[in-house]
Amino acid sequence: MSGTHRYFWPLLVVVALVQSAALFKIVYDKDRLLKTGREITMPVKPLDPRDIFRGDYVTLGYDISTLNTSHVPIGNFDNFPVGSAAYITLSPNPAGGWAVAAVAPEHPTTVAPTDVVLKGRVDRIWRAQTASDSVINMRYGIETYFVAEGTGRALESKVREHKIDAIVAVGADGTAVLKGLVIDGERHVDPPLL
Amino acid sequence: MWAPYKKRLARDLDRWEANGWVTNDGRTAILSDVESSGRNFSLASALAILASVLFGFAAISFVAAHWEEMPRLGRLVLLLASIWAGYGVAGWLAARGHGALADAAILFAVAMFGASIMLISQMYNIDGNPPDAVLMWWIGALFAGVLLRSNPALALAMVLVCVWSSMEVLQSNAVHWPFLGGWAAVTGAFVWQRWFPGLHLSALALTGFLISLGYLLGRGHEHTAVAIIGMLVAAAVIGAEKVLPDYDHLTAPILAYAVVVTFAGLYALQFFENTSLGTLIALAALTLVLLLGAISYGLATANRGVLWLGYIGFSLEVLSVYWKTVGSILNTSLFFLVAALIVAALAYMALRIAQRGRSSTEAAV
Numbered sequence: 001m002s003g004t005h006r007y008f009w010p011l012l013v014v015v016a017l018v019q020s021a022a023l024f025k026i027v028y029d030k031d032r033l034l035k036t037g038r039e040i041t042m043p044v045k046p047l048d049p050r051d052i053f054r055g056d057y058v059t060l061g062y063d064i065s066t067l068n069t070s071h072v073p074i075g076n077f078d079n080f081p082v083g084s085a086a087y088i089t090l091s092p093n094p095a096g097g098w099a100v101a102a103v104a105p106e107h108p109t110t111v112a113p114t115d116v117v118l119k120g121r122v123d124r125i126w127r128a129q130t131a132s133d134s135v136i137n138m139r140y141g142i143e144t145y146f147v148a149e150g151t152g153r154a155l156e157s158k159v160r161e162h163k164i165d166a167i168v169a170v171g172a173d174g175t176a177v178l179k180g181l182v183i184d185g186e187r188h189v190d191p192p193l194l
Numbered sequence: 195m196w197a198p199y200k201k202r203l204a205r206d207l208d209r210w211e212a213n214g215w216v217t218n219d220g221r222t223a224i225l226s227d228v229e230s231s232g233r234n235f236s237l238a239s240a241l242a243i244l245a246s247v248l249f250g251f252a253a254i255s256f257v258a259a260h261w262e263e264m265p266r267l268g269r270l271v272l273l274l275a276s277i278w279a280g281y282g283v284a285g286w287l288a289a290r291g292h293g294a295l296a297d298a299a300i301l302f303a304v305a306m307f308g309a310s311i312m313l314i315s316q317m318y319n320i321d322g323n324p325p326d327a328v329l330m331w332w333i334g335a336l337f338a339g340v341l342l343r344s345n346p347a348l349a350l351a352m353v354l355v356c357v358w359s360s361m362e363v364l365q366s367n368a369v370h371w372p373f374l375g376g377w378a379a380v381t382g383a384f385v386w387q388r389w390f391p392g393l394h395l396s397a398l399a400l401t402g403f404l405i406s407l408g409y410l411l412g413r414g415h416e417h418t419a420v421a422i423i424g425m426l427v428a429a430a431v432i433g434a435e436k437v438l439p440d441y442d443h444l445t446a447p448i449l450a451y452a453v454v455v456t457f458a459g460l461y462a463l464q465f466f467e468n469t470s471l472g473t474l475i476a477l478a479a480l481t482l483v484l485l486l487g488a489i490s491y492g493l494a495t496a497n498r499g500v501l502w503l504g505y506i507g508f509s510l511e512v513l514s515v516y517w518k519t520v521g522s523i524l525n526t527s528l529f530f531l532v533a534a535l536i537v538a539a540l541a542y543m544a545l546r547i548a549q550r551g552r553s554s555t556e557a558a559v
Contacts, residue, residue, distance in 0.1 A: 008288055008342070012281040015338045019307045020274055022334065023314060027270070030318040057319075082366050123365075146316045178319040193267055193317065 031192045033177050037169030040090070040116055041182060042098060044164045058145045060166060060178075064088060064100060064118070065143070067136045080105065080122045080136060087174055088138070090116045107174055119174030142168050142178040200228055239294030243346055246298045250305025257313045266317050273310040277303050284342070301346040304335045308354075325365070328358040336380055345389045352380045352395050356402070369410045373403055397451045405458040417462040424456030425484075435495065442495070450499035453488050457481070457507045465514050475529065478515050482533060485511065486540060 045061040067088070080086055080103075087107050090098040092114055101115065102108065111117055124137040145166075165182040167189060180189030207224060210216040216224070253273065264272070280303025288296040308331040314320070315327050332354035339347035359373035377399055384392035404424070408417035431449045435442055460481045464474055485508045492501030512533070519526040 009285050011341045012285045015341050016278050016281045016303070018337060019277060019303075019334050022330065023274065023307070023310050026311075026314050026318075026320075030314075030320070034318075082368070141320060145319050190266070190317075193270070 027193060030177055033171045033175065034169050034179055034192050037171045037177065038116060039167060039169055039179065040098065041165040041167050044166045044181070058147060060143050060145055062140075062142075062166070064090070064098070064120075064140070065138055067100065067103060067138060069134045069136075080125065082122050082125060084122050086120050086122055086136075086138065088118050088120060090118060116170055117174045118170060118176055140168075140176050142166060142176050145178060145181065200225075203228060236294065239298065242295050242298035243301060246302040246305065246346075249302050250309070253306055253309040254312060257309050257316065266313075269313055270310065270317075273306055273313060276306040277310065279303075280306055297344050297346045300338060300342055300344040301350060304338050304347050304350055307331065307334045307338075325358050325361040328354055328361060332358055332376060332380075336383060339380075340383050340386075343387060345387060345392060348380060348383050348387065348389070348392055349395055351383075352377075352392070352399055355380055356399050359403070363406065363410065367410070369407060377403070394447065397447065401451045401454055404455050408459055408462055415467060417459045417467065419459075421456050421459030421463065424452050424454075424459055428452035428456060428488075432491070446495070446497045447499060449491075449497060450503055453500055453503050453507070456484065457503075457511075460484075461511070461514070465518060471519075474515075474518070478511065478529070481511050482508065486537070490544070 042062055042064070045063070045065075084105065087104050088100055089102040089104075089108060089111065091101040091112070093099045098116070107117060107119070118140055120138040120140045122136055123139045126135040163184060167179040167182060167187065168176050169179050170176050180187060182188070204225065207216060207221045211218060211221050253276070257269070257273075280299050284296040284299035284303065287293075287299055311327050311331055315324075320327075332351045335347050335351035335354055338344060339351055355373065355376035358376065359370045362370040362372075377396065381393070381396040384396055405420060407423075408414075408420035410416075411419065428449055431445050431452060435445045435449075438445075460477060463469065464477045464481070469477065485504050488500050489504035489508070492498070492504055512530075515529065516526065519529070
């Protein structure tokens with residue numbers, strides 16, 4: 001620090017304002033997404049059912065977390081380097097739930113009103129001998145659910161051998177945010193902040 | 195000013211005064227100049243910086259503990275208030291001339307900014323890409339460091355750039371090239387601030403990045419490239435020292451970092467890769483010759499960093515060769531015998547050169 005110059009106070013305020021504004025922008029964006037985003041629910045695969053609510057957060061696995069090339073109708077997996085964005089289109093299953101209809105490196109231009117587009121990030125790729133049989137691990141930013149120490153125990157007792165669904169809010173651009181969990185039909189959702 | 199330098203200078207001045215080169219007045223003038231020049235890095239400011247670091251960790255663990263007694267909005271307001279309080283205290287301290295303490299307050303505010311990012315990620319279960327949170331944090335730290343000319347905030351920014359990059363590397367197991375962008379931005383700020391310790395931090399970060407290339411490029415076997423980069427930088431620095439002798443305060447430390455990069459590359463080639471015995475011996479010989487070169491260059495240019503790194507590298511190299519080959523081949527003892535003979539011969543040559551040189555000037559170091 002170069003000492004007490006004339007602009008030091010204004011500069012301090014500028015730094016504090018910009019940092020606060022940056023923080024506020026995330027809060028605002030996420031809150032808006034929670035309120036206005038399209039809500040979908042997806043079954044959650046507890047990665048280790050006995051330990052699901054032990055830690056500070058729960059790691060959630062989804063059917064769409066692992067994409068197998070041979071099971072995806074449309075999509076060329078050669079264009080997905082690790083770390084790149086990928087947009088998956090989900091169509092409602094007649095039997096309930098969602099099925100992956102397409103995978104693309106960009107947001108599709110036309111989306112059927114029943115479909116939902118989720119933006120993900122390629123986490124890992126296993127390439128098989130034949131190019132048509134690769135397996136891609138995806139992350140959508142909805143894999144971590146933070147649990148307060150007090151509430152975790154209560155949820156944990158409900159969770160054993162029960163059906164868990166994640167409530168996800170999806171924005172028009174495909175960004176997803178985890179809203180909460182449905183455990184045996186009971187919604188556990190934190191209210192929006194603002 | 196740092197105590198060792200002052201102490202050494204006082205000792206030298208005593209001798210110079212006794213030899214009649216410096217008058218008593220000159221001695222006093224030189225010592226008082228050293229006393230006044232440079233910022234006094236007092237114990238108070240050092241403790242204040244450490245306190246800021248502890249406050250930062252306290253806040254981050256407060257966030258991590260999901261302190262549910264307080265509603266989320268309350269926690270967010272508390273963290274935002276501590277950001278503003280940190281900058282407010284910084285202004286108050288700076289107005290009273292406590293620049294170093296103001297720096298500590300700025301560091302505290304930047305730490306609170308990071309804690310707020312983490313709390314927000316937690317509130318919205320944001321997980322998409324955890325390094326993105328660190329990216330936002332270091333940009334905020336760099337912004338504060340540049341606008342407020344705060345060196346501790348810039349140092350934190352450099353540390354966070356390294357954390358951000360390491361997290362990306364752990365995720366993707368590939369070279370994280372954007373590191374170079376963040377590194378250049380923070381290093382540029384250090385240069386602009388003319389903060390020399392910060393440049394050491396930059397050099398250290400870049401050294402780590404270069405060494406990591408050997409483990410990330412070419413399926414993790416690119417140590418040859420690392421060693422070559424280190425040697426090229428060392429050669430360039432030695433060339434620069436010849437052309438621009440006035441910049442030795444910059445070139446001397448860079449040479450030390452180049453020695454580290456070269457040695458790290460050669461070391462990995464010899465001891466972490468599957469090398470045949472012949473290759474190992476050739477590489478070990480090359481490494482020892484280079485280290486001897488570094489030691490003699492360090493002696494010749496009074497570059498203590500290079501000198502000590504040379505000694506340390508030499509010991510490490512010899513010990514590692516011993517560990518790798520002991521018991522497996524009879525030639526181990528032969529290797530050490532030959533190495534010992536070569537070094538002894540070099541020592542004899544150096545002694546002869548030094549004796550010849552002593553007639554004109556007294557040997558340095």
